Amino acid sequence: MLGLRVAARMTSSLDEAGPRWYAHAYNRPNFYRFAAALSWVPRRLRLALARRIGRLAPSFMPTERAAIQKAMTRFTGATGARLDTLTVRVFTDFAMCFSDLVSTNRQLAAHRLSHVGHVEGLERLASLSGGLISLTAHVGNWELAGRLLAGRSARPTHVVVAPDEARELERWVRRDGEGVRFVSRSRPTVSLELLAALRRGEVVGVQGDRALGTKGDVEISFFGRPARFPLGPFRLSSAVGVPLLPAFCLLDAHYRYVVKIAEPFTAARGEEEAAAHTWVAALEAIVREYPTQWFNFFDIWEPFGQ
Amino acid sequence: MDTDKVLEELKGIMVERLKFEPSRLPDLSLATVLPKDMEGSLGLDSLDFIELSIGIEERFGFVIDEAQDLEAHFQSLGTLAEYIKSRLADR
Numbered sequence: 552m553l554g555l556r557v558a559a560r561m562t563s564s565l566d567e568a569g570p571r572w573y574a575h576a577y578n579r580p581n582f583y584r585f586a587a588a589l590s591w592v593p594r595r596l597r598l599a600l601a602r603r604i605g606r607l608a609p610s611f612m613p614t615e616r617a618a619i620q621k622a623m624t625r626f627t628g629a630t631g632a633r634l635d636t637l638t639v640r641v642f643t644d645f646a647m648c649f650s651d652l653v654s655t656n657r658q659l660a661a662h663r664l665s666h667v668g669h670v671e672g673l674e675r676l677a678s679l680s681g682g683l684i685s686l687t688a689h690v691g692n693w694e695l696a697g698r699l700l701a702g703r704s705a706r707p708t709h710v711v712v713a714p715d716e717a718r719e720l721e722r723w724v725r726r727d728g729e730g731v732r733f734v735s736r737s738r739p740t741v742s743l744e745l746l747a748a749l750r751r752g753e754v755v756g757v758q759g760d761r762a763l764g765t766k767g768d769v770e771i772s773f774f775g776r777p778a779r780f781p782l783g784p785f786r787l788s789s790a791v792g793v794p795l796l797p798a799f800c801l802l803d804a805h806y807r808y809v810v811k812i813a814e815p816f817t818a819a820r821g822e823e824e825a826a827a828h829t830w831v832a833a834l835e836a837i838v839r840e841y842p843t844q845w846f847n848f849f850d851i852w853e854p855f856g857q
Numbered sequence: 858m859d860t861d862k863v864l865e866e867l868k869g870i871m872v873e874r875l876k877f878e879p880s881r882l883p884d885l886s887l888a889t890v891l892p893k894d895m896e897g898s899l900g901l902d903s904l905d906f907i908e909l910s911i912g913i914e915e916r917f918g919f920v921i922d923e924a925q926d927l928e929a930h931f932q933s934l935g936t937l938a939e940y941i942k943s944r945l946a947d948r
Contacts, residue, residue, distance in 0.1 A: 736903065738892065738928065739892045739893050739894075739901060739902045739903045739905070739906055740892055740903075740906055740927065740928045740931050741903060742903035742904070742906045742907045743906055743907075743910060743921070743927040743928065743931060744927070744928075746907065746910060746921075747921075747927070750920075765902060766902075766904075767902060767903070767904045782904070783903060783904055786904050786907050786908075787907060790907050790910075790911050
């Protein structure tokens with residue numbers, strides 16, 4: 552799912568209960584159905600409609616609007632009218648990416664590729680053989696990035712997803728196929744499957760921008776303030792000795808996608824936290840460049856309402 | 858290696874790699890359930906299972922077989938001990 556999910560910590564002890572995740576009130580099948588029903592509309596028109604809906608969204612989502620305003624202030628330093636513009640832009644950008652998620656992303660690979668303008672750093676992927684961890688975030692159309700990379704890497708890709716996604720939404724956002732397989736974190740032993748996949752030389756795709764609210768999180772400065780990030784991808788990397796490859800898929804000014812693959816790096820045993828810092832620096836660079844494609848509609852610095 | 862010996866080795870891994878409190882070791886038995894969110898379990902999460910599997914490989918000197926359904930083997934200390942014994946016997 553691209554974004555509208557928020558975490559709330561319900562107890563004072565993370566180890567006792569962890570965070571309770573809940574879907575946003577608008578995260579309902581009818582919205583997906585509506586968006587999917589517009590798949591036949593020419594993309595240009597469909598995205599124009601998405602922008603229109605996105606412009607209205609902040610009025611109905613005051614909590615999310617406030618969280619985005621805080622993020623935009625941190626990311627850009629904007630205030631006043633410019634801050635308002637950027638805030639609305641996040642919702643319109645999200646609406647376009649969401650529209651593509653349930654339509655363009657589901658098209659055949661060749662058709663999907665026609666919406667990709669440029670792939671930056673592809674040679675970095677090509678230079679890697681064997682298992683690797685593709686690291687991304689809720690920025691732009693990450694799901695499309697995963698599918699494109701799976702096609703390019705010619706290796707099975709296991710995409711790790713949150714366990715509590717509403718089941719009825721799966722048909723739109725978790726479609727296995729074309730080398731991509733979605734793996735839920737619902738069972739803690741899933742990490743054994745992922746270790747095995749990496750050892751077979753396959754790809755594990757994971758998002759590294761949302762803390763889990765467990766002891767597996769680490770606090771790292773993000774745009775000058777401490778935020779919590781998951782340590783799991785880096786532990787996985789150090790356990791198997793495979794590289795981590797940050798990858799993002801952003802919408803450009805002409806509504807085509809730009810795929811950006813950053814420099815791969817490794818997490819040495821005992822150096823997982825340092826590797827997490829490297830990742831957060833890469834994430835910060837992308838968010839600085841594309842602030843309005845930050846699709847975490849909650850307070851990243853206080854995700855559990857601390 | 859007999860089951861009791863394997864269990865002792867597993868307890869060692871729990872303390873060394875999973876930072877398990879040594880004073881709780883007497884509570885552990887072959888019936889102890891491992892994954893979190895299960896009745897009476899030790900509450901191991903996905904990161905703990907990574908540590909545990911690497912610890913087992915180092916301690917017992919074999920690579921955990923990716924072709925097998927590993928989840929069943931990692932359900933309790935008892936199932937894990939049996940799995941380790943069978944892997945050691947195969948060598």
